[in-house]
Amino acid sequence: MKSPISLKAKHVIELFPPAPFNFDATLYNPSHFPTADHEWQPGIRWQTLLWQKQRLGCKFENQGTVDSPKITLSIWSKEKLDRQFVKRLTDEITYRYNLQLDLTDFSRRFENDPQMEPIIDRWRGMRPLNYSSLYEYLIIAIVLQNATVRRTVQMMQALYEYYGTWLAYDGKKLACFWEPSIVDRATEQELRDLKVGYRAKSIKRVTAAFAHGEINELELRNRSREEQRQALLALYGIGPASVGYILGDVFHHMDEMNHISPWEQKIYSKLFFDVSPDEPVPTDTLLAFFDKHFGQYKMLAVHYVWSDLFWRRKHEPVEWLEKLIRL
DNA sequence: CATCAGGGCCCTG
DNA sequence: CAGGGCCCTGAT
Numbered sequence: 001m002k003s004p005i006s007l008k009a010k011h012v013i014e015l016f017p018p019a020p021f022n023f024d025a026t027l028y029n030p031s032h033f034p035t036a037d038h039e040w041q042p043g044i045r046w047q048t049l050l051w052q053k054q055r056l057g058c059k060f061e062n063q064g065t066v067d068s069p070k071i072t073l074s075i076w077s078k079e080k081l082d083r084q085f086v087k088r089l090t091d092e093i094t095y096r097y098n099l100q101l102d103l104t105d106f107s108r109r110f111e112n113d114p115q116m117e118p119i120i121d122r123w124r125g126m127r128p129l130n131y132s133s134l135y136e137y138l139i140i141a142i143v144l145q146n147a148t149v150r151r152t153v154q155m156m157q158a159l160y161e162y163y164g165t166w167l168a169y170d171g172k173k174l175a176c177f178w179e180p181s182i183v184d185r186a187t188e189q190e191l192r193d194l195k196v197g198y199r200a201k202s203i204k205r206v207t208a209a210f211a212h213g214e215i216n217e218l219e220l221r222n223r224s225r226e227e228q229r230q231a232l233l234a235l236y237g238i239g240p241a242s243v244g245y246i247l248g249d250v251f252h253h254m255d256e257m258n259h260i261s262p263w264e265q266k267i268y269s270k271l272f273f274d275v276s277p278d279e280p281v282p283t284d285t286l287l288a289f290f291d292k293h294f295g296q297y298k299m300l301a302v303h304y305v306w307s308d309l310f311w312r313r314k315h316e317p318v319e320w321l322e323k324l325i326r327l
Numbered sequence: 328c329a330t331c332a333g334g335g336c337c338c339t340g
Numbered sequence: 341c342a343g344g345g346c347c348c349t350g351a352t
Contacts, residue, residue: 033334145335151349152334197347202336239336263334326333326351 004166004173007057007076011086014063014072017099020107020125021069023062026097031310033149035140036160036175038131047131048167048176051089054081055176057169058093066125076169095221098127098252106254106297113293115272116301119308128303130250134217135210136177137250138235141242142202148326158194184211202237209235217250225253254300257290266324271305277324 027045038047043062048055057076064070075081075089094100107124110116130137143155163178163186183191184207191200209215215235220228228251232243240259247256260268265286266277272289273281294301313321 142335146333146346147335148333148349154349192347195348198336198345199347237336241335261334324334 002161002166004168005055005078007055007078007167007169009077009080011075011077011081012072013075013086013090014070015090015094015099016064017069017071017094018102019067019069020103021064021099021127022066022123022125023060023064023069023071025123025126025307025311026129027060027062029307029310030314031306033144033153033156035153035156036164037177038174039172046170046172046174048174049132050177050179051092051133052085053179054078054085055165055167056089057167057172057174059170069125074170076167096130096132098129101127101252101254103127106300109297110301116304119304123304123308123311126304126307128249128252128254128300130246132177134215134220134246134250135180135206137246138206138238138242139203141245142199142206142237143196145199145202145237145242150327155194155196155199159196162194180207180210183207199237205236206238221251225251225256248299248303255296255298257298257302258287260286263324267306267309267321268302270320271309277320 024040024042028040038045040046045058045060047058047060049058050056054077059074059076061072061074062070063072073090073093075086081089103125107120110120132140139159140156143152143159147155160175160177163182164175165178167174167176183203186204188200188204191203196203215231220231223231225247228247229243232238232246233240241261244256244259247253260283262280265280265283268286269275269280270277272286275281290298290302309318309321312318
């Protein structure tokens with residue numbers, strides 16, 4: 001492991017997302033595999049960030065409640081940050097963390113839905129989001145493909161060790177992502193040596209698209225969903241499953257739900273139809289059900305039910321689920 | 328020891 | 341539009 005960069009300068013700001021805002025259910029996702037770029041405990045998330053060439057150490061702390069939200073965000077950096085930079089970083093984090101999302105209508109809409117009501121009650125104010133950049137999300141999507149969770153964790157760790165940097169701040173030592181130009185200079189063989197297998201080619205080509213400015217996250221945010229979809233599908237190694245997650249988590253389309261992969265199909269079948277995962281409901285039926293019941297909120301609603309399940313699993317094993325998620 | 332499938336995607340026919 | 345192949349790993 002490379003020696004960490006010690007971040008000494010510290011800047012503190014306060015964020016006030018609109019209520020309802022559930023800090024822990026938003027700042028931690030129990031269905032995600034663990035990565036070295038963050039750490040969570042109730043009320044606190046540490047998260048590294050590579051933004052505008054700056055390696056930053058962030059710490060989000062809950063200082064409010066669901067109905068009166070307040071986040072204290074401390075930002076560590078190597079050099080002192082100027083106000084303009086912090087202002088723009090705040091805007092970026094507000095977008096990425098979906099803090100501007102107004103959930104009042106969603107919460108009200110399903111208050112009489114027998115399945116949704118207790119779940120929304122438990123997690124009121126939870127937002128789906130992307131903790132990192134589009135590029136980083138794409139890399140994660142690639143290492144998820146056709147791999148068990150354990151292997152995904154290994155691949156991600158190897159990439160961080162080899163191309164990332166380590167940041168020391170607030171008593172933590174966390175990994176920070178690499179600039180696309182770093183991996184752009186790597187050879188496919190070099191990546192293969194990190195045991196990412198055939199994904200090396202996808203990582204190279206997606207990275208090249210970012211390193212050479214062929215795709216731009218900020219610009220894509222202002223395009224239509226279908227333009228975003230086409231731009232993402234055009235990336236080598238990125239298909240409908242990855243794009244589905246990205247349109248929801250990264251670009252915040254709360255009704256994006258038109259692809260269900262086999263492992264998710266089994267879990268949805270149990271959750272929404274209470275049938276055995278051995279004989280799952282056809283994906284078309286699931287999609288039609290989501291559309292009919294949740295309409296413009298179908299991705300959001302499924303996110304709530306899904307997260308509810310994985311929070312439950314965090315506290316106690318869920319028998320039927322364990323064999324569907326291969327660790 | 329061998330074999331197999333995995334939290335997809337590309338490419339071919 | 342269906343299905344084989346892909347890197348590697350741990351489970352069997």
